[in-house]
Amino acid sequence: MxxxxxxxxxxxxxxxxxxxxxxxxxxxxxxxxxxxxxxxxxxxxxxxxxxxxxxxxxxxxxxxxxxxxxxxxxxxxxLGSPEALHPLQRAFLEEQAGQCGYCLSGILVSAKALLDRNPNPTRADVIAALDANLCRCGSHPRILRAVLKAAATLRQEVA
Known part of the structure; x- marks a missing residue:
């Protein structure tokens, strides 16, 4: 009903x-x-x-x-718009962190939650935060680099 x-x-x-x-x-x-x-x-x-x-x-x-x-x-x-990408979106593009892209919206959202609570994550922190997101394309190293790059960008914007 x-x-x-x-x-x-x-x-x-x-x-x-x-x-x-x-x-x-x-x-x-x-x-x-x-x-x-x-x-x-x-x-x-x-x-x-x-x-x-x-x-x-x-x-x-x-x-x-x-x-x-x-x-x-x-x-x-x-998270952002085509005119004003969120630093995560920009980093994913710069690092070419996706192949098929099917999983990326979920990964971006999970990464955003991580960076909001931990602005200076380690690689292990990123891996743990993205554990619930399955990607079968093999983009994991680029995804991790992109999240860490976005974290650095966000820290510079705050400083």
């Missing part, structure tokens, strides 16, 4: 009238037109669907939208 509620995504409020059990990923992609988060496995195994919920990287494939009242959701689209 549908119920009306408001969902805050990327800083904007959206009024929805859908079942509270609808997966967040479905709402993002099919109701709000935000295609950055991907469906990979639907079982919290691959991380392609990761979004930030109140700053924490969480799976959106299995998260019921009705549990998000009063919470802030940020998708990869909310």
């Amino acid at each position: 549908s119920q009306p509620f408001t969902l805050t995504v990327n800083g904007r409020d959206h009024s929805l009238d859908i079942p509270a059990t609808t997966p967040l990923l479905d709402v993002l992609r099919n109701h709000l037109g935000l295609k950055g988060s991907r469906y990979g496995c639907g079982l919290e195994q691959c991380g392609a669907c990761m979004v930030l919920i109140d700053g924490n990287a969480e799976y959106s494939c299995s998260r019921e939208v009705g549990t998000l009242a009063g919470r802030c959701v940020t998708t990869v689209e909310g």
Whole structure:
């Protein structure tokens, strides 16, 4: 049964009238037109669907939208724009950190959560933070370099 509620995504409020059990990923992609988060496995195994919920990287494939009242959701689209890339997005491009790109939105979101809580991560910190994100392309060394490069850039911007 549908119920009306408001969902805050990327800083904007959206009024929805859908079942509270609808997966967040479905709402993002099919109701709000935000295609950055991907469906990979639907079982919290691959991380392609990761979004930030109140700053924490969480799976959106299995998260019921009705549990998000009063919470802030940020998708990869909310990190930056084509005109003003987030330092993570810029570093991923500079390091050529993706091949097929299917996993990258989830990786970017997970990396953002890491850098928000730890602005000076070690390589081991990055590896641990991205453990929930599966990439089969073999871009891992470039992904790690990109996250560490973005961390350095963000530290310089703050200084």
